[in-house]
Amino acid sequence: MFDEFIAQIDEKWHDAFVKLMITIEENLPQGFEKSLDRNMMAYSVPLATYPNGYHCTPNTPLPFLAIAPQKRHIALYHMGIYSDPQLLTWFQEKYAKVVPTKLNMGKSCIRWTSTKHIPYELIGQLCQKITLEQWITLYEKELAR
Template sequence: MARSAAKTPDEYLKSLPADRRAVIAAVRAVVNKHMPAGYQEAMNWGAIMWEVPLMQFPKTPNGQPLCYVSLAAHKNYCTLYLMGAYSNSAEYAALRAAFAKAGKKFDMGKSCLHFTTPEDLELDAIGTVIARYSPDQWIAVMEKSRRRR
C-alpha cells in the first residue's frame, strides 16, 4: 500500500481492503490495550502512530512528535514498528526469544516486525514491549541516545 493520506486512524482503517483492515484492527486493539497513558494515537507518515505529543517533547530532530509504536498495511504484508525493542538490546532479545518459544518466525527488519496475520505475532510479548516505557521514560531513552552520538 502506498502511504495513506488518511487524517485519522479510523479513516485509515476504512481505507484498507477488508482483509488488511481486519488484521490492522486486531493488532491496533492489542497496541491500545498495552499502551501506557500519555501517548497520542494519530496518523503520521502515512501510518497509525503512537507518539509523544509535541507539547510534551518539542525538541525532536525533525519537528514531528516522537514516535514510539507505528502500525501500517502494505501490499503484501503489514508492519509493526516497536521503537522500544529496537532501542534496547535486552528488549529485542526477549522479544526474539518469545517468538522462538512460541514457534513463530521472528521477521524483524529495521525496528519493524513484518506479518500477514495477527497469528504471526507473539502478541503477549509485544504487549510487554509496548507497556515498557511511559512517555517520560521514552523521552529519557531518546535523549540519552542523542548524547551518545
C-alpha cells in the same frame, strides 16, 4: 479521520490490523498520542510533553510506535526495540517461544506476511515495557551518543 483510514485497509489485513491497534491501545502506557503519519497509525510523545520533538524532523512529535498495513505485510515499528538491546533480546526470545514461524524483522520493524501467527499478547507485553518518560530518557541517551 481514523475511521476513514481503517476503512480503506485491504480486507486481507483489516481485522488483524484492528486487533493489533486495539492491543496496542489497551497496553500502551499513558501519555502517548495517536495520529496518522505516512499511511501508518502512529503513537508518539506529544510536543506539549516533549517540546524538543524528533531531531530528524523538527517540530514533530517524538515517534515511538506505529503500525502500517502494507501491500504484502502488516508492519509494527517499535523504536524501543531499536534503541534498547535488552528489550530487543527479550522480544526475540519470547517471540521464538510463542510463534512457530521465524521472526521477520528489521532494526525497528516487525513484519507479518500472514495474520495467522501475530502474537497479540506478546505485543501487548512489549507495549507495557517502556513508559513515556522512559522512552524520552532512552531517546535522549541515544541522541547524545
